[in-house]
Amino acid sequence: MTNWTEHLPDAATTYIAGRRLDEVECIIADIAGVARGKAMPASKFATQANYYLPNSIFLQTITGEWADNPGGQFTEPDMVLVPDYSTTTAAPWTADVTVQVIHDAQDQAGNPIPIAPRNVLKRVLALYAAKGWAPVVAPEMEFFLTARNLDPNMPVLPPMGRSGRRAAGKQAYSMSAVDEYGKVIDDIYDFAEAQGLEIDGILQEGGAGQVEINLAHGDPVRLADEIFFFKRLIREAALRHDCFATFMAKPIEGEPGSAMHIHHSVVDIATGKNIFSAPDGSETEAFMHFIAGMQNHLPGAVALLAPYVNSYRRYVPDFAAPINLEWGRDNRTTGLRVPISGAEGRRVENRLAGMDCNPYLGIAASLACGYLGLIEATKPRAECTGDAYNIETDLPYTLNDALDLLEEDPALQEVLGEEFCKVYDSVKRNEYKEFQQVISPWEREHLLLNV
Structure with a gap:
């Protein structure tokens, strides 16, 4: 060698x-x-x-x-x-x-x-490349810093900050809240620099001890690799300071969940131009087709974007999580948001994915839906210009239902690979079966002596 x-x-x-x-x-x-x-x-x-x-x-x-x-x-x-x-x-x-x-x-x-997650993402990208397209993604990572939790029967608590008080919720974008656990953030920066990983920004999210890290846009495989690395380095940084970092979708009752929002655009390989924008800067039909593909196929993809029973605790009203497949411009109540941007940066943000998903599979599933939209050339529903939280949706609310919807979408299975989908289904059905055998504290409290 x-x-x-x-x-x-x-x-x-x-x-x-x-x-x-x-x-x-x-x-x-x-x-x-x-x-x-x-x-x-x-x-x-x-x-x-x-x-x-x-x-x-x-x-x-x-x-x-x-x-x-x-x-x-x-x-x-x-x-x-x-x-x-x-x-x-x-x-x-x-x-x-x-x-x-x-x-x-x-x-x-x-x-x-074909069942290796990194290969699944590469398979989806190869389908894009065969059409002369190259997807570009920009993920956002949300996670919680928590006090050490050594007894799974006890609720997860926010971490103790430098002030000697536990981190408080409802402090989104507060610099003081981030400073409460600044030593952990410092180590995250130091580890990321040593690893050559670029951080676009760090901010306090709405939950107690909840942090968001934004990554610069780029190649989907490279960004999935970086999230894979980031999850490990963030956990290691937290352990240095006597706390945990968790990427559970909903670790603390009454607090918001943690998402992995994914921004997507698609570049024409021959010209280097964003296919979502016409030469005059207007939106193209391809842009609308991409959105339609996500609306049509995301119900089947949710099993990969929300891969655990806990994932579906994010999908509740009034906790800043999307529970719909509506799309809108600069509208954070929609599951599919079109952020403010110039023509070159026109993109679609998928707000459904949880931070607990495998980054390779979450990005692959999201891109697969957009690819199918481009191929099928369908049109999306009318833009939602109001509050989308109260709109009924076809999204599944349990892992079992999500797996059923994946089974019912043969086009999505073909893009991701049928062999992979069978293995994924087997693993997740097994996990769901294990969960069903666990008796929770809620059941013991409310049912033991009352029913």
Whole structure:
């Protein structure tokens, strides 16, 4: 093997410059977006030609159980992991000098594993490329900093701030609220800089201890990689300061949920122009088709945008979460918002995705809906110019219903890959079945002696 460190991004090269690289973490995202893989001495990584993991990691649920294999026999053949050196980044919270490298999954004949989330996103992008298009996305990440929660039976509490008081809600955009846990934010900045990850902005959201990080627009795979890295670095920064960072969609009762809003535009590869804008700056038919595709196919995609039973606790009125498929210009009550912008920056913001989704799958599903709209050339419903929160919708309100809607959308399944959709369904049905067997404190409190 040639010297692999010659292929590294600048930030990784700077991080290890003049120091002995101790360890390399070979990682890949599973269905939940959890980093799976193996760590090895850097000297071994430099000389080993191939790396392997069983394909069964994509059948693992969020609780660590194993879902049924819809493909038949459970033989767990090895996948070949191929390093994407362009993703190499520091792990600055470790004691030794360590870097992380995201790997792609191939079978032993060199074909992409269709159920690997990063490959699912690449599949969707390939469909765009075949039409001469390149999608551009800009994700927003919302999450909560919380007090350490060591007993799952106890409610999650906001963190203690530097003032000695717990963080308060309803302080959106407050600089003082962000300063309450400034040391965590400082470490997030430092870790991101060491990893070469660009932060477009950090702000206080409406929940107690809720933070939003905005990322600059760019290539969907690169942005999904960055969110994958960000989730880990944010958790590590929080642990340094005796608190947790959680990306649960709704971790605290009575507080808003955490979303991963996704801004989309599409560029014509030949001209470099945004296909949503005509030469005179007006909206194009393609722009309307993209919106229509999202309205028509997002019900089936919600299973990927809201992947857990807790995800659907976000979809309630009056908590700043969209519960509809309406679209509107500069209207935050609609699930599909068209932000104020110039012609070059014309885009659609999908406000349905939760921060608990796998970033590869959330972005892939959202782009898949827009792609189908461009192909089907349908028109959206009339623009919503008022309060859309009270408009009835076809969105599912439970994970089980969402999975049913995905099954009922063959066009969406074809774009994402039918084999992947079967595996995803198996994993999520298994998780839902596990949840159904849990008796909650609410049930014990209200039903034990009253029914």
